[in-house]
Structures are given as structure tokens and as C-alpha cells.
Amino acid sequence: MTTIAPMHQVDTSFLRRLRARDERAWFELWQAFGPVVRGMLARWGNGRLGEETLRDLTQDTLAALSDSIERFDPQRGVRFSTWLLAIARHVLGDEMDRRYAQKRGGGKRGASLDDSWMGQSREPAPDAEYERRILGAKIHAAIRAAQRRSDFVHFEAYRMRVLESKQGREIGLLLGVSEPTVTRHCQRVREALREELAVAIEQWSYTDDERSEPSRAGLAAEDAGFDEALGEIWRTQEELVARDLVERSATARRGHDDPQRPGKADAGH
């Protein structure tokens, strides 16, 4: 039985790049967790935040995450997801304070992200859906990485099998290759996925509990089970993001800019 490689020593290369203000590492962070953070902020904003504001707050959240990585203490046993959530709450709270202060004609109230946010939040614990989203984001990052290093046709064959539940013969007919070739394509992509999954999970997990989540989700299973579990998470993540977009569109129709009509952006991060 194939399992996810244990990598309990934190892979610090990515964090090092973040600390070194490596813009590309920062962009990877945005790609991986931007949609989740934006979705959470939109929900907390309860329709009061426009699309531009959400984008800015998401950016602020990830910037704060990047900054406070310096001060993160793995010994406290705080989950990455909890930490990210606390930072997002802090950023949103800061924004609300600023708006409130402006409304009253005063200046911005001072607010700082100190170590008390590191797992000491008085807010309710993250709900199951949030945890699912974070796990989905990590897995999506792994899928993206595997896709980048795989041949286009191989990856499409795997996608057809896992996401569209097509049989090998059917995929072979569509791609003009034999069924054994499809199997080989899928195997290559699966191997790349397992490797990238191990990296992504290790990179964004700070507790043993977080590290064991993929196994609990069925990703430590044999090929068929792995594919099934991965497809399920992949589809769920897409549905969650699609639902976020629908909710934000409804918000936009109530007076904010429409996320279904994305505007020009100087930078996507």
C-alpha cells in the first residue's frame, strides 16, 4: 500500500522564500489560499464588503501571514488553518474598526497582530467546512503542481478518469490511444500527485493532526481508492468556490462590483 511520505521536518524552503520576500513564492501562496480566505471574508462581511475590498483584505491577510511567519512558534501546536483564520479575523476586524472610526470622523484605531493571535483567539473554533476548504486548498495546490510537471495529454487522461469518471477504453477512444497507454498515463500523473501532495501537506501543516488529514480523507489508499478520494475533494473544492462566486454575485447585485465581471487589476496578488 502506497502512503504519503512522512516529512515531519518542516520543508522550510518555501517559508524561507516567503521570508525573503520572494514575490513568486508569495504568488503561490495567493493561488493556494486566496480563494479560501476571500470566501471566508465574504461570509463574515455578510454582504457589506465589495469585491475590491475583499481582494484587498485577502491580500492583507496573506501579507500578515507572510510577515508573522517569522514569529510563528511550531511548539505551540497550533494548526495552520487556525492560524490563518485568526489572521483573517484580525484583518477584517481592523478594517471594520477603521471604517467605524472614519464614520465617526476620527482616525484609524491602532491594531496590531501580536502573538496572542497565535491560537489564543476567543472566536469560535473553525468549523468543519472551513477545515475542508483548507484541506481542499492544499490538495488543489498539489494538483496544480502535479499538472505543471506532467505532460498535458497524460494529465487530461487522468482528469477524465478521476473527475469525469470515464473508463480507460472511452478515454483511449477520445485521445486516440490504447487502454494500456491510458493506464500508464494515469499512473505517471498519480505518482506526481502523491509526491506533490506530500510536499503541499507538509508545507502547510503545523500539527500531526493536520498531517494525518489526507490519510483520513482516503488519500493514503491504493490507486483506485486514491483516485476516488482525490476526485471527491477536487469536485467539492470546485463546488465551494463556485458557491462563493454565486454568493458574491448576489452581493454585487445589491450594490457592489460584480465578481462575475472581473475588472482590470494591476496585479493579481
Place this chain on the structure above:
Amino acid sequence: MTIRNALERPMQGIEWILLFLGVIAFAVTLVAAGIVLGRIGVATATLLTHIGRTLAKLGGDLVRAIGGLVVAVALLPIALARLIILKPSQALGALASAGREARTAALALASALLVRPLELIGFGALVRHVRRRLPAAMSAPSDGRGSGAGAGAEFEGYEILRELARGGSGARLFVAEPDARTRRRIGLASGAVVIKSFDFDDGTHAADMVREGRSLDAARKLGLVLDHEAAERRFWYVMRYYEGLDLGRFVRSMHEAAGELGAADLDTERIVLVASLVRDIVATLRDWHASGLWHKDIKPENAIVHEGRATLVDLGLVTPLASHMTLTTHGTEYFRDPELVRQALRGARVSEVDAARFDLYGAGAVLYFVLEGTFPAHGVLSGFRKQSPACLQWIARRAMADFDRRYANAEEMLADLDRALLGGDPWAVRPADLPSMRGGAEESEDGRSEEARFLATTMRGAPAPVAIPAAPPDATLLAVPRVRVTNWWTGAYEVVSVRPLPAGLPAASSRGLGVAIAVLVVAVLALAAVIGYWIANSASSGGLMRFAL
């Protein structure tokens, strides 16, 4: 003659023929009448739906009017109270709010009393046109120099019709009509033009002018600029104006219309239409790239659907592919290549990367958008939730694939699109049939195409696939129309082309009703003639009783 005698008389040959014709005419009458009644039922339902919706809107207007009035009245004592407690600024605020509410109420009331009745009797298009144009015409600035809707600017040889909303470049945009002499000079026989004007007196900054100068150069290179003039404080140039919806609105309306009809997916005809529009964009990109230009902002809102074709507009970010400038991350989220951001963050120069491929990513994202009705939130990993042909999904993904794995150029993507659209049935085309897959698909076997096509079509329950010639795709064939019979009973048909010419949104054909009525009339006349002849003939020979029986 008694009834008994009449029954005993054998039927003559002509009577058998008449009986046969009578039965045929009767059957055709029944079928045609059923179709006509069905169509009338649909029309009635549509009419009732229209009435219901209009009444609902009318009700909404009335509620808004009453609500606005109530709030306005309620705000007045509040304003008075604030004035009494010596808070004049707050009193003014309350008064301003009351004014806004009163205006809202008045507009809602006007809508209820004037607009909705007009919509109810079928003048909805007129109302929408006036609503859209009137505010623009009224808000056009005027300083006494010009006249008409485009007051505030004058361009010799052009009559300004109206001003468009300003773009991000700070330029003013005017729709204008050239006079006869100017038309001859610029070589434009018909149609309006759009004038893009940069004027320091209108608030244009030097940076905008410099950037636009690059666009102007690009547009001139492509032969898009019909006329231009530069003066000390302003310059302007003229391009052809395309009246139409932008592709974003066009496609959204199409998906919404499909949703209202209870279909989550676009039908084959509409899929072919929207994919053909993307083909137009890719063909334009091929020409631009060949001219050494990078559009840099490919998105549905930057293509205008005009006379069944998509025209790429907005030259605001056009950049020479050989430019030594550092890459910037300008563009539009979800349609901008993530690789562009990575390269820009690396500090790469435009000339160091194959920037034409960034446009191809945008074209792939646009293809995804037209098929799905929404943008690809996950880039190349975005799933297709609606039913669409596998080959078109493949093309969209290939265009959005990782930088080194996507189409090498627009020509390759165009060849794939042409192959998918050839014959008008993309469901019958496998990804393996696309030109870009030749040589890439291992172990291809001859004789599999028919099986695969059958598989591809039966998976969706599409009509039987059309035969696809083995010859290489020929773009000129795309314009050849074909006829599709939509109802074998009535003979209703419609002309199906890869390139239908929609006047606004494509709608379902209603030609079947006319044919059905014609068939019904002919069948009834034939039946009446048969019966009349029979009665006359039988009366003279005593066969009437037989018929009566």
C-alpha cells in the same frame, strides 16, 4: 332507392380513391391542427408569462413608489427636529435623503404608469433603447463649442452622434458619422466611426498620451485607423464603430435564456455560434501576433459581437512583442495568465518571453467562458459543469495549459477550432481528431474514428453525427450553410450555418407555425373537396345513403 339497396351497391373505383384521399387528408388535418394548436398554446403561455412578469414589475414599481414616499415623508419631521435642536448639517442630510427618496418614488411611479404599460403592449425594445440612450445624451458635456449629443468636441468632417463612457485611458470616445467627402477620403462606404480623443483640456495626462501613442501605432500597423490628427494640446484618431453587444453580455444573455427555457446547457447550434465567435478572436490574434503585437487584455468584454462576428476592441494595453519594457501585471483577473504574473514578478522583459502565448491563455479562458457562462476560477484546472463537446473543452484547456505546454501560436489553436467547427457538429469530433494531436497521440489506429464519434455522440444523446470529410479543414467551408428539417410532419426547416447571423440574441425558429397553418389549410380544402365530390356523386347515383351510413 332504399338504404338496403345503397349498401348492396358495390363501391366504384373512383370512390375507393376518394376514400383513400379523404382518409389521408383527414389524418393530415388532425396532425396539422394539433401542431397549430400546440404552437398557439405555447404562444399563449409566452404571452401570459409576459403579462405576469410585467404585472409583477408593475407591482414592484408601485411598492417602491409607496415605500419611497413613506420614507421621504417620515424624514421630514426628523429634519425638522434636527433643525430645532440646532443641528443644521444633520437636518440638511435628512432633507437630502428625503429628496433622494422622493426622486426614487417619482421614478418608480413614472415607470409604473408609463414604462410598464408600454412594455406590456410590446414596446419593451423601444423603452430599453430610450432608457439606455437618453441618460447618455443628457449627460454629454456642453461648453457651447459643439452641438448635438457630442457637444464639447469638434472634429472636422464628422458629426458627433453621442459620447460613450470613458475608458481607463482617460480618453473621450465619440460615436460619429463622417460626411460624404470624409467618407470618400477615409474609404468607408457606410457605418459610423468611433473617435478616440486625448485632450489636455479634458484632463488627459501626458502618461496616458504616451501609452496611447503606442496603441495608435499598433492600430495603424493593423490598418484599423481610418483617420487621425495631432495638434498641440490634443490628438485624436478614428476607427470603425461596431454597434453590438460585448461578448460577455451576449454570452451571459444566451446562458440565461437557456436557463429560462429549462435547459442548463446551450444547444449545439448556440455552442457552434459562440465557439465561432472565439474563433474570430483567435484569427484576429493570429494577425496581430504576425504583425508583432500583443493585445494583453483578452476578455469577453473586449470583443464586440457585430453581424454574427466578434471584433476585438480596446487597444489600451497593446504592446509590441519585441518591446524591451519590463513585463507588468496589467490585465483582467481570471483571463490573465498566471505565468504572466510570475514572469513579471521575476522582472522579465517583454522581448524575453513569448508574450503571444499570454494572449492564447486569454483566448482559452474566453472559450471556457462562452461554454460555461462564467469565468475559469481555477485556471486550467477549472472543471466544465455544463455539457459541451469534448474537443472544445480540450481546446480551452490546451490554450490555458502551462506556458510550455499550451499552443505554440494562434495558428495552431485556430486549426483546432476550425477542425472542431467544421461540419457544424463539434460533438462528432474527438480531441484525437484535432490537428494539434497528430503525432502527439500514440498508438492511433485507423478505423477508430467512427466508433469514437458514435461514442462521443451517444454519451450525450446528440443527433446522429454528420460525416466528416478526411480533407484538412478549410476555413472557407465554415460559411457554407446547410438546411436542417426540424419537423418532418410539417416540413418545417431552418437554415443551419456554422455562422448564423444573430440580430441580437439568437432565438428559436418560428417558421414551423406558418408551414403548419399552410398544411392545415391545404389538408382541410382537400378533405372538403373529397367530401363534396363524394356527396355530389353519391346523391346522383344513390350512394349518399352509403356515405351517410
